[in-house]
Amino acid sequence: MAGELLSIAARVAAQALAGEQVEAYVARARDTDVKVFDGDVESLSSAETEGVGVRVVKDNRQGFAYAGSLDDEAVADALAEARDNADFGTDDEFLGLPDPDGVTPADLDLFRADLANVAADDKVALALEVERATRAADGRIRGVETAEYGDAAIEAAVASSTGVRARVRRTVCSVYAYALAGEGAETQTGYGYSVGRHPDELDVDKAATMAAERATQMLGAKQPSSRKITVVLDPLVTAQFLGVLSSAMSGEAVLKGRSMFADRVGETVASTIFTLTDDPTNPEAFGAAPYDAEGLATRRNALIHGGILHGFLHNTYTGRRSGTATTGSAVRAGFKSTPGVGARALSLVPGEKTQEELLAGVG
Missing domain, CATH: 3.30.2290.10 (PmbA/TldD superfamily)
Known part of the structure; x- marks a missing residue:
């Protein structure tokens, strides 16, 4: 128990x-x-x-x-x-x-x-x-x-x-x-x-x-010639991109000089329709949790809103070094590790079009 x-x-x-x-x-x-x-x-x-x-x-x-x-x-x-x-x-x-x-x-x-x-x-x-x-x-x-x-x-x-x-x-x-x-x-x-x-x-x-x-769905697929085009990403492919993006949203990555978003809080870093959150309090999220790995309550963190970078994820240590507070984002690999920083439930706020409408829009 x-x-x-x-x-x-x-x-x-x-x-x-x-x-x-x-x-x-x-x-x-x-x-x-x-x-x-x-x-x-x-x-x-x-x-x-x-x-x-x-x-x-x-x-x-x-x-x-x-x-x-x-x-x-x-x-x-x-x-x-x-x-x-x-x-x-x-x-x-x-x-x-x-x-x-x-x-x-x-x-x-x-x-x-x-x-x-x-x-x-x-x-x-x-x-x-x-x-x-x-x-x-x-x-x-x-x-x-x-x-x-x-x-x-x-x-x-x-x-x-x-x-x-x-x-x-x-x-x-x-x-x-x-x-x-x-x-x-x-x-x-x-x-x-x-x-x-x-x-x-x-x-x-x-x-x-x-x-x-x-x-x-890939049977019979052909590789197109190189050109600039609009693409609609499969949800699982989008999730892979978010996985890469999540590391750049860590305060630990910022402190180590490994984030492309360092020193850009308040700037436009994406399209105005792009809103990214990490919300471990969402009961539907597979990574949902009431507490982080330091025993503090998790919370919904808006990282990018309307294309504007709002901030980064922090545990207690990275928050202090960055002159801010923890965001309840401490994570551990288990009892054998000390707390790091990480997202638990990244999600994109959906737009208004269905997948079929998106596909129709790009021909």
């Missing part, structure tokens, strides 16, 4: 000595992965991991250590090692743990307790079904290279000697298919997927249709 994890984190934070700050990030994850091929189970794996990451800040120096266990001795060793590591840290006046900032976390329904009761056979059946449905979606589908089902139940808690207390529980599930289509001697591939919080929320037919359509 996340309450148990928060108790562990709070006990670590309570051991802060005079002149130091202590933070504990405690996490537990249970996941399952099923891969099938040609109607047979290729692999089925499940795993459970848990651990604690401890940060200690004293005299403008930070130490970090982690343990892949939550027993008392392992947790105590991680705290002691983090203290030792702080002695060798680089002096940096901007280091320090966040104080509670008073932002109210969003009330998000992200956890499905019943996932723990779903039988392995039912998970295998979903992987087999997405493979079968992909094969049946179009007569030009020659095979399914990969069909998968995956899920994870993730619990995490953060507590610090500065008063931060936060806990998060979420479940994620997905089905995925990678199809091979052919016509004559030509072959093309395409993938499709469906995601949710519980297997009952997955749409196998949607994933299969997407994989088949993406594989077959």
Whole structure:
């Protein structure tokens, strides 16, 4: 339970000595992965991991250590090692743990307790079904290279000697298919997927249709001559562009001189119809979360509005170095890492035209 994890984190934070700050990030994850091929189970794996990451800040120096266990001795060793590591840290006046900032976390329904009761056979059946449905979606589908089902139940808690207390529980599930289509001697591939919080929320037919359509739509395609033209991007291609763009919206990238948008806040950097936000408080977003990796409430951040750059994403450290505040955008790869900065739920505000109208407009 996340309450148990928060108790562990709070006990670590309570051991802060005079002149130091202590933070504990405690996490537990249970996941399952099923891969099938040609109607047979290729692999089925499940795993459970848990651990604690401890940060200690004293005299403008930070130490970090982690343990892949939550027993008392392992947790105590991680705290002691983090203290030792702080002695060798680089002096940096901007280091320090966040104080509670008073932002109210969003009330998000992200956890499905019943996932723990779903039988392995039912998970295998979903992987087999997405493979079968992909094969049946179009007569030009020659095979399914990969069909998968995956899920994870993730619990995490953060507590610090500065008063931060936060806990998060979420479940994620997905089905995925990678199809091979052919016509004559030509072959093309395409993938499709469906995601949710519980297997009952997955749409196998949607994933299969997407994989088949993406594989077959390129059959017979020809490469045009080089010229300046208007294009309509596939939503998944657009998402890939946003993934590249997201790194430039990080305050960490700005500080390291790796953002094309550095020193351009308030300037026009895109079309007036372009509005980009990161909103982890949106319950429909797969990356939704009520708290960030430092235990502060997430919030909707407008990055580019009407083509004008409004700002960047920050955690506590990058915000301080940049002379501003955190945007609740701290992220971690898990208990083995310190907080970085990242987007959780980037989205473009949609325009008024349908995809069909856009395609018709470019001939």
